[in-house]
Amino acid sequence: MAIKKSELYSSIWASCDALRGGMDASQYKDYVLTLLFIKYVSDKYEGNPYGALVVPEDGSFKAMTALKGKAEIGDKMNKIFASLTTANGLDELKNLADFNDTDKLGQGKEMIDRLTKLITIFENPALNFSKNKAGGDDLLGDAYEYLMRHFATQSGKSKGQFYTPSEVSRIVAKVLDIQNTTNNTTFYDPTCGSGSLLLKALDEADGKGSIYGQEKDVSTAALARMNMILHDDTSAVIARGQSTLSDPNFKDENGYLRTFDFIVANPPFSLKDWSTGFSPQKDLFSRFDGIGVPPDKNGDYAFLIHIIKSLNSTGKAACILPHGVLFRGNAEAVIRQNLIDKGYIKGIIGLPANLFYGTGIPACIIVIDKEHANDRTHIFMLDASKGFIKDGNKNRLREQDIHNVVDVFNKKLEIPKYSRLVAIEEIKDPKNDYNLNLPRYIDNQDEEDIQDIEAHLLGGIPNIDIESLEKYWTVYPSLKNDLFEATDRPNYSQLRIAKEDIKTAIFNHAEFVSFSEEMENLFLEWKTRITQQLKNLEIGFKPKELIHTISEDLLQHYTNKPLLDKYDIYQHLMSYWNETMQDDAYLIALEGWKANVEPIYKEIKKKGKETTKKVIGHDCDILPKTLVIERFFKTEKETLQDLEAQRETALSEITELEEEHNTEDGLFYEYEKINKKNVETHLKKLKKLDSKEQDKEEITILESYLKLQGKVSKLNAQIKTKEASLDGKALLKYPELTEQDIKQLIVEDKWIGVLEKNIKSEMERISQRLTQRIRELAERYQSTLPELQAKQQEMESKVIAHLKTMGF
Numbered sequence: 001m002a003i004k005k006s007e008l009y010s011s012i013w014a015s016c017d018a019l020r021g022g023m024d025a026s027q028y029k030d031y032v033l034t035l036l037f038i039k040y041v042s043d044k045y046e047g048n049p050y051g052a053l054v055v056p057e058d059g060s061f062k063a064m065t066a067l068k069g070k071a072e073i074g075d076k077m078n079k080i081f082a083s084l085t086t087a088n089g090l091d092e093l094k095n096l097a098d099f100n101d102t103d104k105l106g107q108g109k110e111m112i113d114r115l116t117k118l119i120t121i122f123e124n125p126a127l128n129f130s131k132n133k134a135g136g137d138d139l140l141g142d143a144y145e146y147l148m149r150h151f152a153t154q155s156g157k158s159k160g161q162f163y164t165p166s167e168v169s170r171i172v173a174k175v176l177d178i179q180n181t182t183n184n185t186t187f188y189d190p191t192c193g194s195g196s197l198l199l200k201a202l203d204e205a206d207g208k209g210s211i212y213g214q215e216k217d218v219s220t221a222a223l224a225r226m227n228m229i230l231h232d233d234t235s236a237v238i239a240r241g242q243s244t245l246s247d248p249n250f251k252d253e254n255g256y257l258r259t260f261d262f263i264v265a266n267p268p269f270s271l272k273d274w275s276t277g278f279s280p281q282k283d284l285f286s287r288f289d290g291i292g293v294p295p296d297k298n299g300d301y302a303f304l305i306h307i308i309k310s311l312n313s314t315g316k317a318a319c320i321l322p323h324g325v326l327f328r329g330n331a332e333a334v335i336r337q338n339l340i341d342k343g344y345i346k347g348i349i350g351l352p353a354n355l356f357y358g359t360g361i362p363a364c365i366i367v368i369d370k371e372h373a374n375d376r377t378h379i380f381m382l383d384a385s386k387g388f389i390k391d392g393n394k395n396r397l398r399e400q401d402i403h404n405v406v407d408v409f410n411k412k413l414e415i416p417k418y419s420r421l422v423a424i425e426e427i428k429d430p431k432n433d434y435n436l437n438l439p440r441y442i443d444n445q446d447e448e449d450i451q452d453i454e455a456h457l458l459g460g461i462p463n464i465d466i467e468s469l470e471k472y473w474t475v476y477p478s479l480k481n482d483l484f485e486a487t488d489r490p491n492y493s494q495l496r497i498a499k500e501d502i503k504t505a506i507f508n509h510a511e512f513v514s515f516s517e518e519m520e521n522l523f524l525e526w527k528t529r530i531t532q533q534l535k536n537l538e539i540g541f542k543p544k545e546l547i548h549t550i551s552e553d554l555l556q557h558y559t560n561k562p563l564l565d566k567y568d569i570y571q572h573l574m575s576y577w578n579e580t581m582q583d584d585a586y587l588i589a590l591e592g593w594k595a596n597v598e599p600i601y602k603e604i605k606k607k608g609k610e611t612t613k614k615v616i617g618h619d620c621d622i623l624p625k626t627l628v629i630e631r632f633f634k635t636e637k638e639t640l641q642d643l644e645a646q647r648e649t650a651l652s653e654i655t656e657l658e659e660e661h662n663t664e665d666g667l668f669y670e671y672e673k674i675n676k677k678n679v680e681t682h683l684k685k686l687k688k689l690d691s692k693e694q695d696k697e698e699i700t701i702l703e704s705y706l707k708l709q710g711k712v713s714k715l716n717a718q719i720k721t722k723e724a725s726l727d728g729k730a731l732l733k734y735p736e737l738t739e740q741d742i743k744q745l746i747v748e749d750k751w752i753g754v755l756e757k758n759i760k761s762e763m764e765r766i767s768q769r770l771t772q773r774i775r776e777l778a779e780r781y782q783s784t785l786p787e788l789q790a791k792q793q794e795m796e797s798k799v800i801a802h803l804k805t806m807g808f
Contacts, residue, residue, distance in 0.1 A: 005586050008126050009146040015121045017150075019114055023104050025154035030219065031118065032147060034097040037226045038064065038084060039122045043129040052234040059083030065123060068116040074100035077115065090229075092240055096222040144230055148194060152357040153392070164196050164266045164320070165355055167397035168365075172264050172318040173200040174406040175349065175367055181261075185209035188260035190244040190267070190306055191216075195224035197264040199231050211236035212260065214244045245302055246277030248285065250310075257285045257310050263317035263368075267303035269359055270322060274299025285309065291342075292335040300325045301335045304366060308344055314371040316346075323350065323362050327437040337434040340427060343376035344368050347409060350381075350438045352388040354395045364438075367409075379427065380412055382419040383442045399574035400567040403555070417444045455781040460492030465777055472770050475562045476511040483774065499778045503771045512767070519564070519763050526557045527752055534747045539592045543585040547577050563766050572758040581751055584622050593742045596622040597734055625730040627745045632733055633726060640722045647715040654708045657701065667698055676709045 020028035042061035045051035057063065063080050067073045077099035085093045098104075105111045127143075145166055152163035178201065185208060189198045192213030202209055211233060215221035221240030228236035239249035250258040278284075280293045280302070287309045288294075294301040300321050307317050325332065326348065339345055346369035353362040362385060369376075387401035408419050422441045426432065432440055452462040466484060467473075473480045483505060484493040497505050506512055530550055537546070551573055558566040587596050597620045629637050658674050661667040668674050671682075683702040686694055737745075 005142060006583055009143055012121060013147060013150050019117055021106065025151050027104065029151035030097040033223060033226060034081065035118060035122050036144065037230060038081065039127060040129045040230055041084065054087045056083050056087050059087055064119055068119055069112060071112065073115045074105065074111055092225055093222050096219060144227065163194055163357060166196065167402055168320065168355060169197050169200040170402055171405055172197055172320065172365060173204040175409050176201065176262055176316050176318050178204045178262060181205040181208040183208055186260040187211050188263045188310060189213045189265050190303065191265055192224050192238065193220055195227040197266060201262055201264050212250055214239040214249050216243050243277060245274055245306060259310055259312040259315065261312060261315055263307050263311060263315065265303065265307055266320040271299035272297045274302045291338045292331060294335065295331050301332055308368055311368065311370050317368040319366050320363050321366055323364050326364060327435050333434065336436065340424060340434055343373035344370065345379050347380035348436060348438065349405060349409060350383040350385050352385050352395050378421045378423050380409065380421050381438055381441050382409055383438045383444045386444065398571055400571035403570060404567050417442065455492060457785050458489065459781060459784045460487045460489060460494055461777050461781055463491050463493055466493060469770065469773065471563060475515055476509065479509050479511055482509065495778055499775060502774050506767065506771055516763060522561065523756060523759055526554060527756065531747055531752055534751065535743045537588055539589065541589050543582055543589055546585060564762065568762055569759055572762065573755060576755060576758065584746065587622055594739050597737065597742065623742060623745055625727065627749050628730045628733050629726060631745060631749060633729055636726050640719065640726060643715055643719050643722060647712055647719065650708050650711045650715065654705065657705050661701060667701055676706065679705050
């Protein structure tokens with residue numbers, strides 16, 4: 001049975017991380033990714049005379065496995081890798097990892113053991129790339145992404161810049177308006193790092209196009225080249241070792257800058273030595289003419305200007321830069337004015353702070369469009385700074401954040417406090433003076449919850465606060481009048497019901513019930529359609545295509561529905577997909593529906609019905625016993641639950657007795673520990689006393705305690721027997737399951753059942769917000785200031801009276 005993707009990646013990471021010893025993750029990644037590369041190339045091209053790469057006999061992963069435990073393992077691993085790279089003209093990869101480096105890998109047996117274990121990790125049969133195509137639903141693309149993210153996380157602030165978070169890369173690629181590309185379409189990244197931005201852009205073009213990248217750091221450039229091959233792009237051109245600004249690699253036949261169709265970039269933020277190696281004022285490529293030269297110690301605009309000059313006349317680009325480029329003055333203000341006047345800037349997307357591994361400062365995406373520059377009258381601005389989730393010590397964009405940003409930007413949707421199409425005339429206005437700082441144009445501050453002084457003085461709930469809940473009153477038109485009534489003062493109302501009854505009144509209201517049923521039917525429509533689609537999945541389907549199809553369907557299904565945010569609904573599906581469904585889908589795509597429960601079939605047949613207890617404890621990850629029990633053994637499960645409830649009741653009564661009689665002078669107060677043995681000992685002592693000296697009440701309490709303990713012991717035994725019996729019945733059911741049964745259990749019970757529950761919770765959360773807000777308003781103005789002052793005076797008088805009685 002195939003291993004789950006998530007388990008495979010996490011086990012690779014855990015094993016590799018444990019082996020790295022004293023190395024920094026930024027160094028150790030080179031060894032791990034080199035092994036991943038050798039394994040992939042060997043699986044995909046070994047023995048294939050028509051393959052894009054050649055795998056010599058002495059340059060394969062198989063040759064490396066023969067070195068395990070050998071004294072010269074490090075030196076010979078270097079020779080194997082050199083043979084592979086030489087045979088394919090990949091000299092830039094040769095020095096990426098030195099497997100004979102004693103400083104990093106240790107000496108003697110330490111090195112032998114470490115490298116042997118590293119090879120063993122990649123011998124996992126589940127890591128077979130021969131039938132996987134990168135960029136689709138392969139192990140490889142996801143494994144590389146997983147490892148790079150974890151290496152970046154552990155590499156520290158100054159060493160994690162080789163990796164742009166995939167969530168940000170996806171936004172950059174999706175806002176470029178990439179469509180109708182051909183094999184002649186060109187993609188370029190002047191500071192490509194490990195190449196993730198380029199690959200996401202090419203993926204957005206369905207693989208049509210050619211990749212060009214330049215990376216100053218030699219090691220990182222080698223990673224980018226390796227990454228291209230791992231993603232099945234052996235023709236990508238990655239230039240290395242020189243700064244793009246001082247020595248751009250890509251030029252045309254006349255020595256001018258080569259231009260490209262699409263450019264993506266995440267340059268180093270605020271680079272101080274950006275002009276090292278050339279004079280910007282005498283730039284050979286005239287990049288700064290007509291735009292301006294950036295400040296000597298801040299290269300943010302230098303990279304953006306290079307990108308603009310490297311675009312062809314219809315080219316488009318997206319560049320990640322620190323927020324400062326939007327508002328800093330002096331030379332940068334001049335550059336910004338010229339870029340705006342030339343119409344190059346199509347849009348700006350403000351990102352949350354602390355997304356990137358090299359810095360915690362907030363960044364933005366500047367979207368450039370040369371094709372429509374002459375006609376540009378507006379710049380689209382989007383402030384996505386609040387859309388994220390905490391992930392350890394970093395922030396991370398959720399699936400809903402990515403989709404929301406892309407939808408709003410590409411459709412130019414204007415949403416209060418989020419996005420705006422801003423006229424360039426407004427930006428040029430002297431009050432703004434070409435400043436592009438997003439808060440000037442988008443007020444994303446949360447509205448202040450203003451306290452009403454008159455309501456605090458005289459009581460009542462301000463009508464303005466009630467009307468602010470208009471989105472609820474639109475759905476529940478009569479609920480407002482059923483909850484509130486007018487007071488004798490205009491603009492103020494009061495509750496018709498007790499504060500404690502707010503929730504009941506809302507949840508039992510006819511309009512609330514009706515809307516809830518409407519939302520249930522809405523989900524039922526989607527469920528009915530999607531369930532059959534999921535049951536029709538066959539071996540070889542593409543899980544990534546599947547989740548795209550059903551998630552977009554769900555998003556569309558919940559568009560323009562009152563109260564519900566369609567992106568919140570979408571997130572429920574995407575979260576469950578990432579946690580559970582994608583692993584299941586991957587296994588089904590590889591092996592089919594029934595194959596994934598066959599290990600349990602075999603175990604049952606091997607042990608036989610009479611020895612079922614020997615396989616109790618086995619479970620099927622894709623189809624856990626809990627699902628089988630819930631559908632086929634509900635009565636037995638309810639019996640077990642009843643026994644568990646009885647046990648909980650008895651345990652609760654024992655706790656009550658212990659707490660009641662464990663006070664000072666209580667029956668259990670002198671006990672070192674309250675347990676059955678000590679109680680029995682105490683009871684024996686009491687019963688040995690003369691009948692006149694016996695305390696009948698104490699004896700009754702002790703006997704009650706022991707009786708409850710006995711009941712718990714008996715229930716524990718019954719529960720254990722019932723659990724074993726139920727476990728056995730469930731296991732014996734597996735061989736009887738038809739493929740139709742398995743589809744029903746996985747699709748209806750495991751997938752759709754959980755989704756239905758999660759999406760219903762969204763409706764409950766919305767309703768709870770209404771309840772909480774009304775309760776908050778009721779409590780806020782419940783007591784007027786005069787009432788509070790009167791109560792204070794009353795309490796003060798009582799205190800003074802007591803003090804006088806005491807002689808003060």
